[in-house]
Amino acid sequence: MSHPIIGMIANMQDMEEYRSLHWTGSFEDYLEIVRRQPSVCRNAYQRLYDLVMSFGTEEYTEYKKRIIRYKFFDDPFDGGKDAVFGIDVHLMKLVNVLRAAAMGYGAEKRVILLHGPVGSAKSTIARLLKKGLEWYSKQPDGCLYTFSWVNADGTEVASPLNEDPLKLIPLDLREQVLGEIGKELALKYPLRMEGDLDPVSRFMYKEIMAEVGGDWTALIERIKVRRLVLSEKDRVGIGTFQPKDEKNQDSTELTGDINYRKIAEYGSDSDPRAFNFDGEFCVANRGLIEFVEVLKLDVAFLYDLLGASQEHTIKPKKFPQTVIDEVIIGHTNEPEYRKLQSNEFMEALRDRTIKIDIPYITKWQEEARIYHRDYNKKRVARDIAPHTLEMAAMWAVLTRLEQPKKHNLTLIQKMKLYDGKLIPGYTEDNVKELRKSAVREGLEGISPRYVQDKISNALVRDPDGRSINPFMVLNALESGLKGHALLQDEDTRKRYREQLGMVKSEYENIIKKEVQKAITADEGAIARLCAGYIDNVKAYTQKERVKNPYTGAYEDPDERLMRSIEEKIEIADARKDDFRREIMNFIGALSLDGKTFAYHTNDRLYRALELKLFEDQKDSIRLSSLVSNVVDSDTQKKIDIVKARMIERFGYDEQSATDVLNYVASIFARGDTSEEGG
Ligand SMILES: Nc1ncnc2c1ncn2[C@@H]1O[C@H](COP(=O)(O)OP(=O)(O)O)[C@@H](O)[C@H]1O
Ligand SMILES: [Mg+2]
Missing domain, CATH: 3.40.50.300 (P-loop containing nucleotide triphosphate hydrolases)
Structure with missing residues (x-):
């Protein structure tokens, strides 16, 4: 009896093919x-x-x-x-x-x-x-x-x-x-x-x-x-x-x-x-x-x-x-x-x-495909936190782009336009023009090989540690710039560093939004908030009063509530009447079509509601208390729910979800709650 492995290999061998190749x-x-x-x-x-x-x-x-x-x-x-x-x-x-x-x-x-x-x-x-x-x-x-x-x-x-x-x-x-x-x-x-x-x-x-x-x-x-x-x-x-x-x-x-x-x-x-x-x-x-x-x-x-x-x-x-x-x-x-x-x-x-x-590739998501191919789960044993490879790719692409000549366009925005995102005021023809006018674009900048090397470095460092995250990779990319053989002049190095900074703040925006979404993913709460807002707006535009759901008494529309929502999307006080009328018209038009309005029907309002809910809930779950490490069991329960949503919705694992929550908490603890446009 031959060894089973020999039998297995013999079975897999294709004698027919051998004969035909040696004809x-x-x-x-x-x-x-x-x-x-x-x-x-x-x-x-x-x-x-x-x-x-x-x-x-x-x-x-x-x-x-x-x-x-x-x-x-x-x-x-x-x-x-x-x-x-x-x-x-x-x-x-x-x-x-x-x-x-x-x-x-x-x-x-x-x-x-x-x-x-x-x-x-x-x-x-x-x-x-x-x-x-x-x-x-x-x-x-x-x-x-x-x-x-x-x-x-x-x-x-x-x-x-x-x-x-x-x-x-x-x-x-x-x-x-x-x-x-x-x-x-x-x-x-x-x-x-x-x-x-x-x-x-x-x-x-x-x-x-x-x-x-x-x-x-x-x-x-x-x-x-x-x-x-x-x-x-x-x-x-x-x-x-x-x-x-x-x-x-x-x-x-x-x-x-x-x-x-x-x-x-x-x-x-x-x-x-x-x-x-x-x-x-x-x-x-x-x-x-x-x-x-x-x-x-x-x-x-x-x-x-x-x-x-x-x-x-x-x-x-x-x-x-x-x-x-x-x-x-x-x-x-x-x-x-x-x-x-x-x-x-x-x-x-x-x-x-x-x-x-x-x-070089000048489209962010295409560049990211290189790193996803090289560092997928099958090839690396270590977990990679969401956005890690995307952020490395974003930086690589930024270094390859020429600074837009139009004053009102940032490099990040240009990168997004190239990636196929829509930015108000820019048509496909504009983007084509942008590409045409930048002759040396894609011929200079950081090579994928450099990025691959630095991702590998980040992966092997502290090998039995946690999953690697964007900061680890961005740091590796940064520290490598010192010894980069192809980088002779200090100006370029400085520009690349600044671009790493841009990527970091893009990343912060992304995770802030994710955490906000995870916190406000409570559909019941957002629907209730929406209904309350619409009731008040309706009464306001029709000069009526609102019935208080608890007391049954009729009261004036809740101006503070309405404003607290509208301010989230920068509706100025002078514009509030217009906005409220627009919303009512929007709902009216929908109902003429036989459709009903829900909290997510209107994108802008949805965003405003999310932000308002986040603000309310952020305090109730005391995200900021995460930073001080003293968390009572009630808060911990709420945090766990948010964490579970991060894992389910955005692909985090336990560790990276905790990291991101902590980090976002620290941003908010610094008092930075502003909403960045993307
Ligand atoms: N457009 C691309 N698509 C996929 N992978 C790329 C692309 N550009 C560069 N790479 C990756 O970058 C690395 C360097 O590529 P390589 O072919 O050795 O470059 P070159 O010969 O031009 O110096 C390889 O791992 C390659 O897979
Ligand atoms: Mg080569």
Whole structure:
């Protein structure tokens, strides 16, 4: 009996899949595959584009423009780990470039250059594309093939560039054959397979052709076709190039090198079999090559790269130009790019690259999604109090925004407008204008990586302690500013600190409102207060008297009660008659429609009632006594009810609800009961 775990693993293993991924067959078998599924001979751009499209799209409108969200960018491969949020407009540009390249409109002859500030998801996007290609090559829809030569003695020589077997069809006939294949099954784009075979295959082609006396059918018998599975780890079809030391850059890293040991075996250094086609360009053939920090490349190198993309060829030492089929994508940080802007070779670069801006997120809630993804319950063992990640996200976004030029708009308000909130006096067109006039917005500010680091710091500090709250994270964000490597000037640091202050006071407003809501969540009390107010207003506007519910006596309307409510929403004494009439008209209009008025029907009145009730109850539960830690059992009961509401309504746990109540109590103890507008 084998161990149960071995049995379990065996059951989970998919033998069928293994066999299909390791399929081998003859050239003729391959032609049959191609006939059934011409998409197997798509080029690298076409395959990548189809991969992205295969996950479908969603649409929405923003500033009256139709925006397409490609679901591929939700990262379907890794449970959303590399999902890219909040920059759909830019991702659309990227996909459009891929589409143009797939169609062969010229974009395939350019380096796709992702350009943006540090930590704007450039590497994430590249990683997602690579991961996707690996995955796709294992799916029935995404499969592709390559071949080996079989020597007379049975040994095999693989095509080092993993060429498509159809490239064995002589160049002058190939186009015709591809045309036939394409015609049979209308593809979205023309099939293309350019250029000659790789040097090893050319060499073998000649050798074997000589052996078989020029008989192509016999030559093809010596071909073994196999499925090709792309894998960065196995160095198949996916490459990454990262410039290290500037002085140490060597073109062999890109195109491969002579294998001196093998020269002895083959007798000559011009025998392609004595060459290692293991440069990054060779490895990445059929898939994608990523150039990390491409502008740090040595200039000579860069010209090689531009040539490779323009001509689709590379030049391995001692061998002729060799055609490659791979997506070339590079990225560069914004400061690097700017530094080189005046440089002469940038001219050449601009001409041969397609620059796609990848800015920071400037929408608060989208930024918050990053941190919710990274620090959800499944990933961190520690509780995170409500609003903690939102506040970190708010600050990050604030640092990226340009100060609004209109005097009556604060930075916080601008941030909220961008986030889709409504502010009286601002239309969608205004917001669009605001965005347009701020050119460098999203290219500067704090990177998500900095925020992630500081949240992590806050999480690991005092690890068996309580749940972490916004103050802990905001403090970590603040103290990190001192040593922030990318922050040279004191002015910026000062601005960031001020923005942390803005976030703190936003947070205080939010929790004050929550506590107020939790205290006034007693529906009976607010409904009674509302009824009392309306009775009085009705009597007041109709110049009548009100019946006292206890004594039954008729009395004048209770001016103090009415004013105490109205003052909560800043109805001036001179405006009170208007307001009261408006309320009565509102109720009248409702009843004409057959509707009844309730305390929550009118937003403004509702808010006023909540605040009034809060004021009344705050004293009755003596929230402020929390601060002094002497709480009698009656008060404690009331506080517990409020706490329970905090937990139920706003997602607090016991600890964080207590913290927030204490904190809000201390604010009120300072005498600050003013109502802030948001
Ligand atoms: N728009 C975004 N959507 C989701 N995550 C993002 C976004 N921008 C940055 N991040 C996160 O920030 C971190 C840094 O991103 P990275 O791709 O390494 O940046 P870059 O290569 O541009 O310097 C990653 O954890 C990434 O998930
Ligand atoms: Mg990066």
